[in-house]
Amino acid sequence: MQKPIVGITADIQTWNSRTRCTVTCAYVEAVTNAGGSPILLPPDPHALEQHIALCDAFILSGGDDPRTEPFGQSTHPQAIPVDPRRQAYESALIESLNRDHPDRPVLGVCLGMQMMALHAGGSLNQHLPDTHPDHAIHWDNEHEILPSTDALFSRGAVHSRHRQAVENPGDMGVLATAPDGLIEAVTDPDRPFYIGVQWHPERTDDPALGAMIFQKLISCANECSA
Numbered sequence: 001m002q003k004p005i006v007g008i009t010a011d012i013q014t015w016n017s018r019t020r021c022t023v024t025c026a027y028v029e030a031v032t033n034a035g036g037s038p039i040l041l042p043p044d045p046h047a048l049e050q051h052i053a054l055c056d057a058f059i060l061s062g063g064d065d066p067r068t069e070p071f072g073q074s075t076h077p078q079a080i081p082v083d084p085r086r087q088a089y090e091s092a093l094i095e096s097l098n099r100d101h102p103d104r105p106v107l108g109v110c111l112g113m114q115m116m117a118l119h120a121g122g123s124l125n126q127h128l129p130d131t132h133p134d135h136a137i138h139w140d141n142e143h144e145i146l147p148s149t150d151a152l153f154s155r156g157a158v159h160s161r162h163r164q165a166v167e168n169p170g171d172m173g174v175l176a177t178a179p180d181g182l183i184e185a186v187t188d189p190d191r192p193f194y195i196g197v198q199w200h201p202e203r204t205d206d207p208a209l210g211a212m213i214f215q216k217l218i219s220c221a222n223e224c225s226a
Contacts, residue, residue, distance in 0.1 A: 003035060003036055003037040004035075004036050004037065004056035004057055004218055004221035004222055004225060005036070005037050005038075005039060005054060005055050005056050005057075006031045006036040006037065006038050006039070006055065006056065006057045006058070006059060006217070006218070006221065007039055007040075007041045007051055007054070007055035007057070007058045007059070008023050008027050008028070008031070008038055008039070008040055008041060008058075008059045008061055009023075009041050009043070009058070009059065009060050009061050009086070009089075009090055009093070009112070010022060010023045010040045010041055010042050010043065010061070010086075011023060011061065011063045011064075011082075011083070011086060012043060012083035012085055012086050013083075021040065021042040021043070023040055023061055024061075024202070026200075026202035026203055027059060027061055027109075027202050028040075029202075030201070030202040030210075030211065030214045031059070031214055031218070033211065033214070034211065034214035034215045034217070034218045035215070035218045036057070036214070036217075036218045036221065039054070039055070041055075041058075041093075043083075043085050043086040043088070043089030043090065044089065045088065045089055045092060048089065048092055048093060048096065049096075051093070052093070052096060052097070052100075052101060052104075055104075056104070056105075056221040056224070056225050057104065057105040057106065057107075057193075057217055057218070057220070057221040058093070058097070058104065058105070058106045058107070059106075059107045059108075059109065059112070059217070060090060060093075060094070060106065060107070060108040060109065060111070060112025060113075060115060060116070060196075061109055061110075061111070061112060062109045062110035062111050062112065062161070062162075062200060063082050063086065063110070063111040064079075064080045064081060064082040064083075064111065065079040065080050065081055065082060065111070065126070065163070065164055066081070066082060066087055066111065066114060066115060066118060066124070067079075067081050067082070067084065067087060068118070068123075068124060068126065070091070071118045071119075071123070072123075073123060073124070073126070075126070076126035076127045076164075078127050079126055079127070079164070080163075082111065087115075090112075090115055091115070091119065094115060094116065094119045095119065098119065102190075102191050102194075103191070103192055103224050104224070105192060105193035105194070105217050105220040105221050105224060106193065106194050106195075107193070107195055107196075107197070107213065107214075107217050108195070108196035108197070109196075109197060109199075109200060109201065109202070110160075110161070110162050110197075110198060110199070110200060112196060113166065113185075113186060113196025113197055113198055114164060114165075114166055114196075114198075116172065116186065116194070116196040117166040117168070117169045117170055117172060117186055117196065118170075119170075120169065120170035120171040120172045120186075120188070121170030121171055122166055122167070122168045122169045122170030122171075122172065123166075123167050123168045123170075124164050124165065124166060124167055125164060125165045125166075125167040125182075126164050127163065127164065128162075128163055128164065128165060128182075129163075132180055132182070134180055135163075137160070137178075137180075138160045138161075138162055138163075138165070138178070138182070139160070139161060139162070139163065140160075140161045141159075141160060141161075142157045142158065142159055142160070143157065143158065143160060143178055143179070144156065144157055144158075144178070144179055145157075145158050145176045145177070145178060145184045145185070145199070145209070146176060146177050146178070146179065146184075147175065147176045147185075148174060148175055148176060148177075151175040151176055151185070152175060152187075152195070152216070153175060153176050153185060153208065153209060154208045154209070156206040156208060156209050157204075157205075157206055157209075158184070158197075158199035158200075158201075158204045158206070158209050158210075159199055159200050159203040159204045159205075160198065160199045160200065161200060162198060165182045165183060165198060166182075166183045166186065166196075166198070167183075169183060169186045171188070172186040172187060172188055172196070173186065173187050173188070173189055174186055175187050175195070176197075182198070183198065184197065184198045184199060185197045185198065192220050192223070192224055193216065193217060193220040193221075195213075197213065201213040201214065202214075
């Protein structure tokens with residue numbers, strides 16, 4: 001069986017005055033270990049249709065903070081906005097998948113989950129230090145998640161690194177929360193696999209909350225393309 005092609009959205013970062021499209025190798029290794037064939041998707045709007053035609057599944061990777069004006073909120077003054085080219089590309093990708101390819105498996109990680117929720121009519125808590133005294137547990141740290149009754153996840157520790165969080169998931173359902181009440185996972189239950197997680201499964205040691213998420217993505221991609 002041919003391995004499913006999994007497109008991983010790339011960030012835009014500048015080092016030494018050079019702009020680069022990049023993604024951490026942990027995503028690539030997670031997809032490979034799960035049985036997929038990973039490719040990186042540079043945020044080129046002219047290539048969007050070709051990217052969608054090529055890929056059997058998608059990972060919306062983590063990154064900085066979305067600009068929220070397109071979704072009816074002012075961007076928080078302490079937000080670190082993601083490159084506008086990346087946000088425009090990923091917004092177009094999400095809209096196209098939602099409209100024309102609802103059967104294509106999608107995993108959103110951190111920023112990716114937040115973008116999913118915004119496009120589902122939701123909203124963000126844009127600066128956790130304003131509202132959560134224990135916000136430090138969510139920044140480059142491990143904490144527990146509490147799955148909902150019908151969740152795909154077990155209770156356990158995850159690795160998080162975020163300063164914002166989904167406050168309202170819009171049309172999406174909640175799969176898990178943190179002990180402080182923050183939403184940790186969302187889904188569209190009417191689609192085969194459209195799941196966002198606030199933590200970083202590519203950096204989470206617990207297999208049930210890390211590697212197995214990528215395995216489920218690949219398994220669904222195989223089933224949907226059969």
